[in-house]
Amino acid sequence: MARFETNGIDEIEKELKRLENIDPIAQKMVNAAAPIVEDNLKKNIRQAANRRSPAGKKYSVGALERSIRATKAKVNAYGYFSVVRPTGVDAKGVRNAEKMAYLEYGTSKGQEARPVMAKTMNESASECLTVMQEVFNAETEK
Secondary structure: OOOOOOOOHHHHHHHHHHOOOOHHHHHHHHHHHHHHHHHHHHHHHHHHHHOOOOOOOOOOOHHHHHHEEEOOOEEEOOEEEOOEEEOOEOOOOOEHHHHHHHHHHOOOOOOOOOOOHHHHHHHHHHHHHHHHHHHHHHHHOO
16 A cells, blocks of 8 residues: 655645735735836936937926826736826926826827837836845745
C-alpha cells in the first residue's frame, strides 16, 4: 500500500486565509503607484509645452500642469483603480480638463495635437508594476 505524507500544508493554508481579503493590500498598491503616473504626466505636459508649433508658438500649460491630481484608490467591477487627471479651472475660468483635451488632440483652429497620455502610460507601466509588487511583498511578509 502506498503512503502519502504532506508537510507545510498548514503554513500554506494560513497564508491563503490571510490573503483572503486582499482589498486593503490592493488599495495600498494602487495608492503607491498613482504618484508615479501623476509625476510622469506633469513632466510630459511640460515637455509638450516646450515644443514649438510650426508657427513658432509655445503652448502655455502652467495652470494645467499644476492642476494634475491623482485620486485615492477606488473600486469598480474591474478592480481597484486611481484616476490621474486635470482638475479645476485656470485664472480665466477655462477648465483644465478642456485644455488637456486641446493639448492631447489639437483643435480645429490649427493648434496641433501634442499627445501625452499614451506616452505617460507607457513610461509609467514598468515603474508602477515594480512599486505595486514591492507593496504587495511588504504586506504579505508581515
